[in-house]
Amino acid sequence: MENSTQILTVSELTKEIRRTLEESFQQVTVVGEISNFKSHISGHWYFSLKDSSAVINCTMWKGFNQYVFFTPQDGMKIIVNGKLTVYPPRGSYQLDIRSMKPAGLGELQEAFEKLKKKLEAEGLFDEKFKKPVPVFPSKIGIVTAIDGAAFRDLVSVAKRRYPLVELVIAPARVQGSGAAESIVNSIKLLNKSGDIDVIIVGRGGGSIEDLWAFNEEVVARAIFKSRVPVISGVGHEVDFTIADYVADLRAPTPSVAMELATPDAMEIENYIKEFLLKSSRIIDEQIEEKNGDILSLLKSYGFRIPLKIVNKKSQQIDIIINRILQSIERFSLVHDKKISLLAKSMETYDIQRSLKRGFVLVKQNSKFVTRAAKFNKEKKASLKFYDGEVITR
Amino acid sequence: MAKKKTKSNFEQDLSRLEEISKKLEEDNLELEEAITIFEEGVKLSKSCLKNLREAELKITELKGELGKFLDDEE
Numbered sequence: 001m002e003n004s005t006q007i008l009t010v011s012e013l014t015k016e017i018r019r020t021l022e023e024s025f026q027q028v029t030v031v032g033e034i035s036n037f038k039s040h041i042s043g044h045w046y047f048s049l050k051d052s053s054a055v056i057n058c059t060m061w062k063g064f065n066q067y068v069f070f071t072p073q074d075g076m077k078i079i080v081n082g083k084l085t086v087y088p089p090r091g092s093y094q095l096d097i098r099s100m101k102p103a104g105l106g107e108l109q110e111a112f113e114k115l116k117k118k119l120e121a122e123g124l125f126d127e128k129f130k131k132p133v134p135v136f137p138s139k140i141g142i143v144t145a146i147d148g149a150a151f152r153d154l155v156s157v158a159k160r161r162y163p164l165v166e167l168v169i170a171p172a173r174v175q176g177s178g179a180a181e182s183i184v185n186s187i188k189l190l191n192k193s194g195d196i197d198v199i200i201v202g203r204g205g206g207s208i209e210d211l212w213a214f215n216e217e218v219v220a221r222a223i224f225k226s227r228v229p230v231i232s233g234v235g236h237e238v239d240f241t242i243a244d245y246v247a248d249l250r251a252p253t254p255s256v257a258m259e260l261a262t263p264d265a266m267e268i269e270n271y272i273k274e275f276l277l278k279s280s281r282i283i284d285e286q287i288e289e290k291n292g293d294i295l296s297l298l299k300s301y302g303f304r305i306p307l308k309i310v311n312k313k314s315q316q317i318d319i320i321i322n323r324i325l326q327s328i329e330r331f332s333l334v335h336d337k338k339i340s341l342l343a344k345s346m347e348t349y350d351i352q353r354s355l356k357r358g359f360v361l362v363k364q365n366s367k368f369v370t371r372a373a374k375f376n377k378e379k380k381a382s383l384k385f386y387d388g389e390v391i392t393r
Numbered sequence: 394m395a396k397k398k399t400k401s402n403f404e405q406d407l408s409r410l411e412e413i414s415k416k417l418e419e420d421n422l423e424l425e426e427a428i429t430i431f432e433e434g435v436k437l438s439k440s441c442l443k444n445l446r447e448a449e450l451k452i453t454e455l456k457g458e459l460g461k462f463l464d465d466e467e
Contacts, residue, residue, distance in 0.1 A: 136407070269445060
């Protein structure tokens with residue numbers, strides 16, 4: 001290059017520049033603020049890093065950016081690691097980034113606030129879009145890691161509270177690379193299946209980086225678009241994510257999310273028992289009331305009068321019956337006497353006729369002698385004829 | 394695509410129970426009718442309690458990367 005007479009072609013110069021730069025900056029770590037961030041349809045990222053007085057173009061290929069747990073946003077301060085490359089056709093140089101992280105937790109917080117403001121302005125958090133969560137779900141869709149603590153909690157709460165329900169899990173990665181897309185995918189799947197009553201989206205506690213997927217715009221929009229109502233249950237009570245704001249219902253933890261999604265079997269049982277108690281009491285009271293009605297009716301004036309009459313009449317009947325009985329008795333007494341008199345006279349009449357024909361009644365010791373063998377010749381006898389009595393010796 | 398879902402049998406039974414409860418409490422029913430719906434309520438109660446106590450949680454896994462290929466519908 002000392003030699004000013006040497007003429008280089010553009011390509012030759014660029015080649016030199018490329019060699020120099022790429023060799024000197026094979027591995028650099030740079031801090032800067034993102035601007036003009038673009039995620040190309042191919043999956044590659046293009047953006048600039050800048051500070052107050054300089055700017056540098058950056059690329060991050062799909063193969064590397066899929067391991068970034070957050071989606072970069074303009075204005076976010078990040079620390080990147082990569083190498084410098086030169087692109088001869090354009091005469092430009094750029095940073096080819098292999099890894100990226102927020103410059104501090106404050107960056108994530110800021111990104112969070114920014115996205116929150118943006119989505120809020122778009123109306124994604126509006127109450128009017130909140131869908132009601134059914135009280136008695138048949139199928140609850142779950143978006144979480146199938147091997148995570150959150151899923152175990154969800155299952156045990158569902159078992160305890162409402163075992164009538166069916167849990168349909170659409171497993172998702174809930175942290176690290178690709179988590180946001182995985183969550184979006186599962187929400188879509190559950191919507192597609194058509195018979196899910198409510199979806200729980202969540203995961204257990206962790207650092208802000210661990211929970212970051214739930215602060216991603218794609219997740220927020222998927223929740224917003226879900227036709228099935230979504231309950232969010234991410235981390236612990238103190239953790240608020242963008243997903244929580246968009247969800248139809250926010251639960252502080254996955255367990256509480258399941259509690260909100262299910263009725264309590266114990267409460268239902270108590271309700272049924274109470275129904276049985278209350279309604280049987282109502283029926284009892286009604287029967288009691290009717291009973292009282294009947295009794296008071298019987299005691300009422302209208303009923304008492306006929307009763308009196310009946311009582312009176314029956315008394316009269318009694319008297320009449322008595323009289324009849326008495327007269328029958330008297331009648332039969334008279335008759336009896338007549339009959340016996342008649343019989344006696346008939347008897348007598350019969351003997352007289354026999355005597356008249358010449359028969360004799362023989363008496364000894366004032367007893368009739370009816371057989372010859374019984375006649376005592378030594379004793380007196382009385383002979384009764386039709387016309388008189390003779391005593392013999 | 395999301396069709397209006399019909400209520401689960403359990404939910405139907407419970408809401409019928411609620412209806413019966415209200416009727417018994419509020420309406421001046423004839424005793425005979427009251428007893429008829431009360432009997433219905435007792436039957437429902439028994440089946441609901443049975444369902445609750447004998448239910449076993451069902452878990453199914455929805456697999457597939459299908460969602461990845463679902464475009465943003467509509």
